[in-house]
Amino acid sequence: MSKNDICIYGDLVLKQKAAPVVEFDEKLKQTADEMFETMIETDGIGLAAPQVDISKAFLVIGMPHDNEEVERLFFANPEILETRGEIGLEEGCLSIPGIREEVVRPEWIRLRYQDLQGRLHEMETDGLLARVLQHEIDHLNGILFTDRLSPAKRGLLKGALEKLANSAGT
Numbered sequence: 001m002s003k004n005d006i007c008i009y010g011d012l013v014l015k016q017k018a019a020p021v022v023e024f025d026e027k028l029k030q031t032a033d034e035m036f037e038t039m040i041e042t043d044g045i046g047l048a049a050p051q052v053d054i055s056k057a058f059l060v061i062g063m064p065h066d067n068e069e070v071e072r073l074f075f076a077n078p079e080i081l082e083t084r085g086e087i088g089l090e091e092g093c094l095s096i097p098g099i100r101e102e103v104v105r106p107e108w109i110r111l112r113y114q115d116l117q118g119r120l121h122e123m124e125t126d127g128l129l130a131r132v133l134q135h136e137i138d139h140l141n142g143i144l145f146t147d148r149l150s151p152a153k154r155g156l157l158k159g160a161l162e163k164l165a166n167s168a169g170t
């Protein structure tokens with residue numbers, strides 16, 4: 001898996017709802033490891049399986065820390081249970097290269113997810129992690145951050161997005 005394997009705006013897999021993860025096997029762990037490497041290689045901080053053409057509900061996140069170490073996080077079948085607040089932050093996406101826009105989302109989330117062994121967890125988070133999680137969970141539901149922009153903003157991006165869609169799959 002390399003950065004060439006990342007699906008770009010216009011690829012149908014990005015518009016599909018991903019299937020739940022049911023098998024927590026060695027293959028899942030291997031795929032997650034590969035996705036993590038691809039994400040680091042492309043300077044991303046999150047990557048959802050549909051972005052590498054796997055329509056399954058899992059994602060990886062690499063949280064940067066002050067000591068330059070990146071914390072590897074894995075989430076399968078994540079589900080947001082509760083949200084609080086609202087905040088606008090600039091987002092980009094490895095599947096929508098060259099476009100960054102401010103997106104308004106809840107500031108705080110509580111979610112349930114499964115780890116690589118299939119164990120169930122619940123967590124609360126805010127800040128950067130809450131933002132990345134919401135962006136990546138959207139990918140699992142076939143939603144891109146550009147879908148969350150106002151119609152006016154989306155209108156302004158129409159040309160650039162069509163250009164990306166035309167280059168996808170070629």
Ligand code: ZN
Nearest residue numbers: 092093094095
């Ligand atoms: Zn994205």
